[in-house]
Amino acid sequence: MTSEVNRWTAARIAGAVASGEVSAVEVAEAHLARIDAVDEKVHAFLHVDAEGALRAARSVDARRAAGEALGPLAGVPLALKDVFATRDMPTTCxxxxxxxxxxxxxxxxxxxxxxxxxxxxxxxxxDEFAMGSSTENSAFGPTGNPWDLTRIPGGSGGGSAAALASFQAALAIGTDTGGSIRQPAALTGTVGVKPTYGAVSRYGLVAYSSSLDQGGPCARTVLDAALLHEAIAGHDPMDATSIDAPVPPVVEAARATDIAGVRVGVVRELGGEGYQPGVMRRFGEAVEALRALGAEVTEVSCPSFDSALAAYYLIATSEASSNLARFDAMRYGLRRGDDGERPAEEVMAATRRAGFGPEVKRRIMLGTYALSSGYYDAYYGSAQKVRTLISRDFDAAFARVDVLVSPTSPTTAFPLGERVDDPVAMYLADLCTIPSNMAGNAVMSLPCGLAPEDDLPVGLQIIAPPLADDRLYRVGAVLERALTEQWGRPLLERASPL
Known part of the structure; x- marks a missing residue:
């Protein structure tokens, strides 16, 4: 049982705990043992709270023993991205x-x-303060991809995706500012969802770019992601950007068996030259699978997407420059150079030199420049105009189709260290994911096979209009089932064992 439970889906674990087939403590112990066995190699976790996990599991078992009805995820082990405030664990970002x-x-x-x-x-x-596409920018060392530990797991939420792919957790939470849930999901053969902007509360999420950041579910199946989505979504008066609207029926949609008549648009601008051939091959096969399942597939053009990357890195860095100003050595966190005599400005400068890594410093400087007097309209203002054009392109596309699809990432996982000295090459990893953050759409990445060049996972991205998150789960669930039947077993079972 101990060796098997780690590979169970979250839905199966919850059902087994509710029925008494297995206790929540046994499930937690199995996952903690797995962490002990493999995380020294993977480095998915920054902090493991074994005592707290077992205490929570004992509480679930006690509730069941008392005859209480358990929720659909009670007793399921989860890995939490270290960007959410936790009063019982460190939050380091x-x-x-x-x-x-x-x-x-x-x-x-x-x-x-x-x-x-x-x-x-x-x-x-x-990646430090969620700034990166490879989880190499962490101050505490990089995470490896469980498919090949010499390669990146994606970023910025590579730890959450790697924990899933190495069977250390059944569920995980990520955040997505420009693809930080979806790109790691694509590169590790897992499922990641960026809900509609404002659908999941940002209260207690340490901000990188406030108009783009969005927490969301990471899982190994579409249904598991839907169950987690439903648990974390909903209006929160503590968050001014929270949407006061019902959560779409995502779990019901994830149990769908048919997509006949669903209109699917293939985004012309997200593919072709510069994309890894194996990625395009697997993506094309998945599109044909959608067609075979009864979807109506057509090509859609979104011309402004070609400017999305440049606009994103102006908006995100500008907001980062503002948000990270709070780390001033005066209120909380690191404090360097304070000998009791130096002025506050020097203490602040010494602290920021020591506390922020190179990528964070780069983005703060870019954003500060873009917001500076004389340049605001030329850079930040112009980027916001591009953002409007992107939203209009999405509106026009969704007038013709129900969902859009594209590759999630232009390539499979690249080797650790390959792009650390080339920021532009690193930023290009987010080419496909950024437009959806600019417009606030709901988006999912799910596995669509292995690239023939390197036998590494490829992700397919499904995009829906804001507040139509259930469309992702309907299309994703039906496609997932068809591809799994085609492969003969779930993709992750083909990963090299650790």
């Missing part, structure tokens, strides 16, 4: 700036996980 900091409160998402009976195993590694 992968940065020396917050090393060892324990918040005095829980994020709304953290609290909702606890209320659902989810067993949080610990906090996962990430």
């Amino acid at each position: 992968g940065s020396r700036m917050l090393e060892g900091w324990i918040p005095p409160y829980d994020a709304t998402l953290t609290r909702r996980l606890k209320d659902a009976g989810v067993v949080t195993l610990g906090k996962t590694n990430m």
Whole structure:
């Protein structure tokens, strides 16, 4: 049982705990043992809270023994990206700036996980302050891809995706500012969803770019992602950007068996030259599978997407420059150079030099420049105009189709260290994912096979209009089932064992 439960889906674990087939403590112990066995190689976790996980699991078992009805995810082990406030664990954002900091409160998402009976195993590694596409920018060392430990797991949420792909957790939470849930999902053969912007509370999420950041579910199946989505979504008065609207019926949609008549648009601008041939081959096969399942497939053009990457890196860095100003060595976090005599400005400068890594410093400087007097309209203002054009392109596309599809990433996982000295090459990893963050759409990445060149996972991206998150789950679930039948077994079972 111990060796098998790690490979169970979250839905199966929850059902087994509710029926008494297995206890929540046994499930937690199995996953903690797996972490002990493999995470020294993978480095998915920054902090493991074994005592807290077992305490939460015992609470679930006690509730069941008392005859209480358990929620659909009670007893399921989860890995939490280290960017959400947790009053019982450190929240570091992968940065020396917050090393060892324990918040005095829980994020709304953290609290909702606890209320659902989810067993949080610990906090996962990430690019510092979510700034990166490879999880190599973490101040605490990189994470390896469980398919090949010499390659990246994607970023910024590579730790959460790697924890899933190495069977250390059944569920995980990520955040997505420009693809940080979806790109790691694509590169590790897992499922990742960026809900509609504002659908999941950002209260207690340490901000990178406030108009783009969105927490969301990471899982190994579409149904598991839907169950987690439903648990964390919903209006929160503590978050001014939270949408006061019903959560779409995502779990019902994830149990769909038919997509006949669904109109699917293939985005012309997200593919072709510059994309890895194996990625395009597997993507093309998945599109044909959608057609065979009864979907009406057509090509759609979104011309402004060609400018999305440049506009994104102006908007995101500008907002980062503003948001990270709070790390001033005066209120919390790291403090360097304070001998009792130096002025506050010098202490602040010394702290930021020591606390922020190179990529964070680069983005702060870019954003500060873009917001500076005389350049605001030329850079930040122009980028916001491009953002409007992107939204209009999406509106025009969704007038013709129900969902859009594209590759999630232009390539499979590249080797660790290959792009660390070339920021532009690193930024290009987000080419396909960024437009959806600019417009606030709901988006999912799910596996669509292995690239023939390197036998590594390829992801397919499904995009839906805002507040139509259920469309992702309907199309994703039906395609997932068809591809799994085609492969003969789930894709992750073909990963090299650790």
